[in-house]
Amino acid sequence: MQTTLSINGIETEVNAPEGTPLLWVLRDRLGMTGTKFGCGIAQCGACTVHIDGLPGRACVTPVDSLDGASVTTIEGVEGPEADAVRAAWTEIDVPQCGYCQSGQIMSAVALLQVNGAPDDEAIDNAMAGNLCRCATYMRIRRAIKDAATRI
């Protein structure tokens, strides 16, 4: 199936069998490996990208459902929220192994884009779908609050 979508601002034509997950297109066809494969069933959040500005799981999103959509990945996310999140993430030592962090950052940026001063409950809810086995959660909470003050 032919699909035309914007990926990090670049109009991209994809010809893939119906139902092909966006994640496979990103990683295997376009070589954009910043977005990670974790579970394949939207249970871990490692593949979180922004689809028309909202966080979504690339592993369960058929690319043919995205005709005309705008997709942003960890490689392309930018703006004051992304800058603040990256700065806070680095200073507060959020990543450990780092494998889930592309997804964590995409969820955190999406949260800050709609809520400039999230409290603990808002953070817990927004980040609930992003697993981190190194358990960086306490620093994620702190870094999101820290990032909110930097924007």
Added chain:
Amino acid sequence: MTTLTDIKTGPNRVEGRAKVSGGAIYVNDTLRPNLAHVAFAGSAIASGRIRAIDTRAAEAAPGVIAVFTHETLPPLTEPGGMREPIVALHGDRIHYADQFIAAVVADTTAAAEAAARLITAEYDIDTPIATLDAAEATAFEPEQWNAFRTPTSSRGDADGAVASAPVQIDWTVETAMRQHNPIEANTTAAEWDGDRVTIWNADQYIVETMQIAARALGIPEENVTVLVDYVGGAYGCKVGPWPHTILTAHIARLVGRPVKMALSRRQMYSSAGHMPATRQRIRIGLSDDGRLQGIVHESLSQGPTHDPQYCEWAAMPSRYLYDCENVRTQHLVAPMHNGAPTTMRAPHEGVGLFALDTALDDVSYRLGIDPVELRLRNIPPRDQHFDIPWSTNAQAEVYHAGMEAFGWADRPAEAGTLRDGDELVGIGMASALRPNSKTNAEARASVDAEGRITVASATSEIGTGTPTALSIVAAEELGLPIERINVLMGDSTLPPAPYVAGSVTMASVGSAVLLAVRALKDELGRIAVAQGGSPLFGADAASVTFHGDVLIHSDDPSRRDTFASIAARAEGGAIFAMGRFAPEQTGSNSRSLGAQFVEVRVDPLIGRIRVSRMLGVFAVGRIISPKTARSQATGGMIWGIGEALMEKTDLDPRTARPVNASFLDNYVPVQGDVPEIDVIFLDDTDRDPNPLGSKSIGEVVSTGVAPAIANAIYHATGKRLNKLPVTSEMVLG
């Protein structure tokens, strides 16, 4: 003196930028021209034999390049030494559910996985052993691992001392089969060039993978290179090669293409290890004033039927945590039809502390002695197991620091008395314990004509912060900023490093780096005074002093030279030096120690348990890298929340198949489970000879959490629970 560390203290993680930009490369990100993909088909049964296997549909499926079974795969040359002793596709015997019965190679991952599902087999089915109860009858004493990890121990007359003690407790606990559950599944890629192979492997021990791959593939070790930039979580399940790693390299040679393989999430519950379940009985005798008279600690741990090696040494803490002259311990392994177990953060002590420290908590109430005070009365004056002195022992300071920082004095002694609205509140604690481990390691330090300083060792970064810590070690020794240090790791052709496991890396590789940098300085001084073009030519090497990367003559400061200039004049334009660390037997011993303090809130209507406050106090030597050490500590403590309240792999008691083999229902902690956590590192520089003065951190930080939570639940509810994970049903029951 105590230090309450702040996360903003200390240098940032050197690979931090890569890890916030999507730029850090993991094995599954390996992109090679003409890459093919491997998927394994798994056994539907847990015990028996493959009678017939039908691969025709898979072979005819789109994109399929080859299918291999035990009937068609040419065997490995010497298939031994991997994380499990049997190698799939090397026989028709089935030892556990989902054991590989075929490998499919295809153009894409999707094609390989789809074709693997088309493979069918007929089996001669044996009844699997799927529970500890069923396995207990065939339990056996495991082989000794080393001088400490032995199946039994006995000092004094433990049974007699317990029987004659005025206060006794006889307590049995169970801990669950648990999974490492890294977000990055175990992944391998391999590419051949003639008779040389490059293996990219998500790996905590690339040197061992190189060695075992060479033997299995029938080529010299120098023909094997194992690479890994970053490992996406490990926790024990990626220590050296599992069969899937070696089989992937084998298949790449057979199909003549580079191949990549990632275990499916389901296969992560059978083919990459687990922490075995245990059942432990502990009997303790105490005097009326709370002094330990005797401990008998017996552990039965879940083994596989096909591996006689792995034992969860759960009775270990009873040998060396508290002061007791009469101790007997015993370990048995009960073989079941499950995949091979392996070490998982934190093995042995981490599991055994649940028995020892819930028992002590229980008896503290009976004695009317505060739980911390009871521990303070039982601090061992020496290592009673080996009968040698401690090199350091900050155990009392650990408890005192924790009590003060957590506000322990405000805790009511009686259980079931604290409430906050509708919730029951409880405060508990437990000790944390692991050995202070170190082992042989080598590192190379070098400087080139541009003055670039590089330290190199074949360790790998699993998230613990090794590149940062090694940078700090080298930078401190040289008096240079850490940005000046380039760290090379993740390549088996570098000087050999040990497993990144057992909390050995800082003491071992860190010490090797320190020795290498010292040797590099010696080499630079020696070469400079002998170099015709050097302003230091002809000087006595002993008169040369180092100021960062400048060498200055101590009597004539106008005579000076730089690392870069000395390297530029040297043959090859670079200077190298090696550091080799080998721990000495010193006649003393030390432990990585700590204490966990926990506050829980229990909703008595629905049994919901929340951890609302945590403090970890650790005496773990000199802290080299404050940020990454602190991250290890909080991560380990949250890991302990998972152990206490969530993590359990359930095997179907009839089929021995894991029934919750996915993140859907194999629970791990998430954002909302995590309270505010404080960490205190005590000043505990270890005099035991490791030139850094560091100690093991990565595992001890996760120990003690589960008993501390169970003890806090008792304080909240008056319910003494003896099974991990603790669930709402148990609190309500």
